[in-house]
Amino acid sequence: MNNKDILTISAKPDQIKINKNELAARLGTSREYESYAVDFCRERLLEVISYKCAYIKSDIDLSKQNISDFGFMTVSSQNLYRNLKGCDKAFIMAVTAGIGVDRLLAKLNITSQAEHFITNALASAAIESFCDYASDIIKNGADCAPRFSPGYGDVSIEVQKPLLNRLNASQTLGITLNGNFFMTPVKSITAIMGVKNEKDN
């Protein structure tokens, strides 16, 4: 069952430029590092990657100290509260690179540790890059607080559950949670992005 206020964004693999800094950080290389192995792994990854984003625009109530109340969930956190300061709405979003990436990584874990390592780094950088791409579309020029994800700072990772439920993420994105609140597909990100002092339309 879809809620009418859930919006989705998708992108073709070649539409998303993988951020070079993100990739270098994850490979442990310099920004300039290039190799046939990385190129080969990138090509193969792009064959299975499937980017998708779902989001809603939520009201927020910050009237209680360190409590961010979104209506469908209440988060008790100083870090998030500060992050959302000056915001009256927030985008609640989740992005994924799809289950094909999990399958590819499982296979490479058997056949080649080197290719597994490189592909894992590429996929992490790729989903970060798509998350940036989707955020820009969602913001549509609005002044927003930096993206904040469950598990950062003092925000419990358990926030994943109500957040993903609100986005109907198992249906809209195929994201499910395990007992430790880790997401499958593994290359998925959830985030809250406050909208600064915007008046209701």
Place this chain on the structure above:
Amino acid sequence: MKKITELIREKRVYFDGGTGTVLQDMGLPAGQTPELWNISNPEKIIGLHKAYLDAGCNIIKTNTFGINADKFENYKELIEAGIKCAKKAVDDQEEKYIAFDMGPTGKLLEPLGEMTFEYAVELFSKNIRAAAEYGVDLVLIETMNDSYETKAAVLAAKENCDLPVFVTNVYDASGKLMTGADPAAMISLLEGLKVDALGMNCSLGPDTMLKIIKEFEKYSSTPIIVNPNAGLPEVIDGKTVFNIDSDEFSDYMLRLAENGASILGGCCGTTPEFIHKTVLKTKDLPYKAPYKKDFTMVSSYTHSVIIDREPILIGERINPTGKPKLKEALRTKNLNYVLNEAITQSEAGVHILDVNVGLPEIDETEMMVKCISAIQAVVDIPLQIDTTKAETLEKAMRIYNGKPLVNSVNGTEESMNTVFPIVKKYGGGLIALTIDEKGIPNNAAERAAIASKIAKRAAEYGIEKKNIIVDPLALTVSSNPESAIITLESIRLIRKMGLKTCLGISNISFGLPQRELVTSTFYANSLCCGLNCAIMNPFSKAMMDTYYSYRALNMLDTGCIDYINYASANTEKTESKQNRNNESLHTSIVKGLKDSAVLCAKALLENTAPLDVINSHIIPALNEIGEAFEQKKAYLPQLLMSAEAASASFEEVKKKIKSEKNNKNKAIVLATVKGDIHDIGKNIVKVLMESYGFTVYDLGRDVPPEKIRDCAVENNCKLVGLSALMTTTVPAMAETIELLNKTDRSIKTIVGGAVLNQEYADMIGADFYGSDAMDTVRYAERFYKN
């Protein structure tokens, strides 16, 4: 009242439309559970059902989509209330039916997720039992985006009630489920499980479904359901757009009906108005019932394989007969070995993989289930379950994600009575061997007669002729001179009977020199007689040569493109062999060139002692890249590529060191300790140890202390190597050593890994600190000398 299963074969039938989205318009807050209204606002639910019935639909869905025992303790109460609302609305009207609506659990099944298959079956079973108790006309399993969860839900329905079962899945714009299956794969699976209607719902609008319906129409013998979305917002190119209205929707529904959809309705965003207009626009269109399709299909969780004109290759390598390495892997539960065989055969181009894990000393059922689950996590081609045990076959077919091939049934009463009921329940292609109580006939006519008998008996169980693939058996030609001739004639006869055929090809050449020559010639002959499937070795060049050239010669390879690609890949291999002198083994390893390292190692081994290849070429190269890494002149990806090139060349060296192979007296247990998932260092030690003739029990990474102890004790192995790469996992290492010491003080422990040093090693009571892989090997050699 007429049964719904009869009605859908006679006329077009209509489902209702969206539930949750309409309830939101009626005041249900976004994000709140619609099913709670069954109890708190029943009049609104009844009103919604009535509105749909008045709009002209025949089947209403109970408001129970998201209910299961994990989410709601009072699931039975919610289901009962939901069914009551539906019953009140229907009020025994003619040709109006109630579908018990069951959606997905929201959890992902193993192996990629956490929920076990049987847990899912039980969760769905609880719903079904409740629904059957309160009384509905059919079960609708809908909005399923995973084939495996769909199978669990269908089994739950089949095992807990006699109601008709309808299934709709969620496809994306590329025509696939979220977990990969295309319509043909789902049709194979669902028709195998004998559902009464199947199709698609949610996610897409009717315009996109129109592109996918053709696939359904082509393969499905079962009535097709189409319940699209409409009126929902999407962000396209940065703009929020609302897709189609009721007029446009019903126009598309008419076209869907013209293209083979038998049961029409709606999903999210659709309202009684959408359904009413759909009924009006399609009611005068003459109804065409779906006709029987005659495809022999098996499937995986992504696609189906059609057994028809194209020769089908079935990889034979996962079968322990005559394969000591695989036997050893099965005994030691080394699934990685099996998975490697699966991946390499799949990459070599087979269409289906045979899986046989029968060894007298292991629990075949447990191993088969484990292997199938693990293989399906890494390889997406259909599997052939190869076993002689009924219990193993039953469990394997149950947990298989798709419609498998089954190897095999034969013409004996015992075999048929055992195998048919299992295949009837789960659905599968079935290999039928032409052997009966009297043995294998020595002429084609009698073999064909057995095939005919098997097909007839199968039909009594509802197993269609198209699902029987006859293996007329190829006996060794060196001891049975007429064997090949009889088998070829049998293929011709059996094909004339309209049955498909399969052969275990390799057996024909047993006992002869240069077997590949005989095997591949026999294969070519068999293909000319109409053979469909060959169980074969895809690493045999002669076999693949035959396969590709046969396809080119028989108009199965347009423009000979596959043949040309195959042939040019072969030429490249030959050329790189000739150019191997351009790279030495040393530089190949340093550059991380795996293929080149293998070729160089092979060349060196022609005139160099195996241990010299290790000590003078491989180790210095590894040291060089290792030092470069330490000095930050090389990066981790390079180090890893080099390590793998080195490992691949070690494999070549190992082939030469035969005398010390499988020396049980020289053994070591290796593991990366609990909590640590890094196993690069351990893997390097492993290949080095193996090249020195050690038997290595590799337990992998993140291994609990008890498992390491059990392995050492079981195998009476007195040497244990532990690896850790993170400071946080050194305590787990200490814990493991303590447990080993407590168990048997004669067990010696070696520790190594990035965070370890002599001081740490002493502190946690290790017997030896291996500063690198060579160091570890030397200690182990000394240990076994004393």
